[in-house]
Amino acid sequence: MEKLSFVGKSLPRKDALIKVTGRAAYADDREFAGMLYAAAVRSPRPRIKILSISDARARHTSGYVTLVTYRDIKGVNKWPVVMQDYPFLPEKEARFAGETVALVVAKTAAAAKAAARLVEIKFKELPFIDDPLKSLEKDSIKIYGKDNIISSFVVKKGAVDKAFNNAAYVVEGEFSTNYQVHAYLETQGAIAVPEPDGGVTVHSSTQCPFYVLDAVAAALGLPYHKVKILQTVTGGGFGGKEDVPALVASHAALCAAKTGRPVKLIYGRKEDFQSMSKRHPGWARVAYGADKNGRLIACRVKYVLDGGAYATLSPIVLWRGTVHAAGPYKIANVSIETYAAATNKVPCGAFRGFGQPQICFAQESLIDELAAKIGMDPVDFRMKNMLEPGDKTVTGQRINSSCGLKELVGVVRKRSGWDKKKAEGFRLKAESDKARGIGFSATYYGVGLGAKGRYLDRAGALVNIYKDSSVCVNVGNTEMGQGALTVLAQIAAETLNAPYESVRVEEVDSSKVPDSGPTVASRTTLMSGNAIIEAATPLRGRIFKTAFNLLTAKGADFSRPMVASKGAFSMGGKTVTFREVTAECWNLRQKMSEQGWYAAPRTTFKMENGQGDAYVIYSYSADAAEVEVDLKTGVTKVLKIWAAYDVGKIVNPRLAMGQAQGGILQGMSWALYENLVYKNGIMVNPNFTDYVIATTADKPEYDITFLEKPYAEGPYKAKGMGEVPLIGVAPAVANAIANACGARVRLVPLLPEKVWKEIRMMKN
């Protein structure tokens, strides 16, 4: 293979300079002449019938402009996301505490907030449900459809009951996981600017500008060509800026449409907690059966997600959880049944891992319990049963050659000193207050949207080479901190043989590129990367041909091959630069602008039985965690995490390492600390004082290895990176706690009191 100039190198981040100097303009940093400010009026109770909304008191606030309710919606009062059950503003009923009921517009942000507090909602309280398992009971009150089920899926294969009857070893357990709040440092926000022709330009902090486009066009009743979405520098997403920014932006746009002025809507942290999407709380009952040789033969899963009051992305999150629910193993007999249940709480949606971390915690914990029952080392047990190239997943999908799972497990086993440490574990000594232990997990992750999201799995790109040889690339996927602008610039530079410094990738402008789907599912490098390559390939042809002609004209010996490297072209002792070549292309009036398009390969999947190819390709991970448990308090400290990933070719190793470390800490923080509490349908701790996320003091040591199993369809053989590092952390930590002190906690977060209780129960 040709030696790569830019891909595979830790080139500097494109957006680092503006970020370290404070010059990066996030949504709240942008100002427009005559701009007004909006603030939301929120439902105070879990479920209400709205009788009236009055600004009689609010209107006396200095700077007050107007109240915006559903009556001001000129388009359709239905947010176009998946099930289309969520109104932009409710008309009769508000379904969770914190739901936006109306908006106040005022001349300053402070006035808008003050006035919003004075808007009076007259309401009648309705009975509500706050427990997803109760929601699914036959005699529960119905708050969503006829059965409170937002969505439900199955995977059915083989003869499960028979296999369990024949199994030599069976384990079963109930597991649950709590919410996770994205805690992106930049809260949600948007600015809508009315245009003279009746259109609107929206500046939005978002992962998914085209979801924002769909929503704003629907809310305002405008054709898409009169709506332009410009992504602002986005201060973190992690899935939390997948769907809900469309709602925030639509609210700003409704205010702008009513007042004819630019309107800024920036969320405070508390309302962001209360009303924006979350990782679903999950509940699962999982059973595994193995034969006498320690071979997995059966798996049964019932998995329930707490969807909240509206569907939003629950069906897709649930589907991803469903097809991955049995873990990365060969199992012939499988029954997986999953449900997203409605409750009168905040609607849950996308969060890094997307329905997998909850069920992965359950199944990877239970795999350890099964190995213990058999008397096998848990890593040996995984090795024996895990997917390898040629094997079939539980949905019947054949795993191709881009699968390095077994090697990953081997690497982590060796680097962590697993065999020695495992043998030393379970040190519950009376004389010591602290016990150390080590735990393991293995996971897989379907890259991209898969069969359930296949209609959205395409992406566009526009590549322009200017007369001065600088290159501007427009794509439809976003930078949210993960490094897309940098990685995509590397891919463009590589394909064009343009100097990396001369390539600039812009934040998304919905008017410049076609709908490229959401920036989720670890799909950006793959989808936008391939779209860029498609756009750049004809340009490359022209550039390389022109370079050859220039070199020949210079008298180069053309019996020697031309070498293109690092922005220069050389042949037979002569060299021309990318700048010289593109100047010549312009002189020759060659087309120096191209569009590209990439659509993911077709997947075949039957929803009735959950069989078929769920995703086009999988990334893999193995994790080991070493913990120290304080036996007197149950407090767990994670000392070190060893992880290995197969995410295909690594485009930028430094950025990939940052993704890995960040993903691990998010996973660890969810596993140990993050505990969002609801009481009677009201969120109790919507702030960083009472909802604790990991700080520098909690950071473990990281030991990260990448094994690059090439994916032929990927840009320069890359797969997807973003989500994999988070998924396996929680079970590895839980397994390490069990190894340290025998406490098997089946509840995330693994709070000290839960660990302590288990320790106490063992002592008694």
Place this chain on the structure above:
Amino acid sequence: MNRINPNGFFSLSCFVNGQKIEREISSSRSLLEFIREDLGLKGTKEGCGEGECGACMVLLDGKTVNSCLMMAVQIDGRELVTIEGIKGKDGGLHPLQKTFMAEGAVQCGFCTPGLIVASEALLRRKPKATLDDIKLELTGNLCRCTGYEKVISAVDKARRSRK
């Protein structure tokens, strides 16, 4: 001395990033609002509004404060430095800004100004700060992207480069 004028405004006098600033401000103005809205210095961010995240951190007489928790009138006569005032000796990039870039300590960047301000305060106070000192100092700055490893190594590298 009563500096509240007949309109109820306070005559504030302070130094911001080395420049003398005199403004009439409402006494209910928070320091963060003063910095962002009155001075237009947008590098200081609001992450939570209640002093938990550190995104709004600035230096007041060389010490870190969360500007969302202070009133603007409290900085009267004092010296304020925001991210816009963090510069190298040659007026270019500060060593911390260089190492944050080189180490890959920046992802979404929203916490970055606060982290750089906090790190600068530490290195001024403790030129020989250890890795543990750095970890402890930065516990008041939440970052959701990086897992902190590269942030800590960036501060450590900047400390070494200062020698």
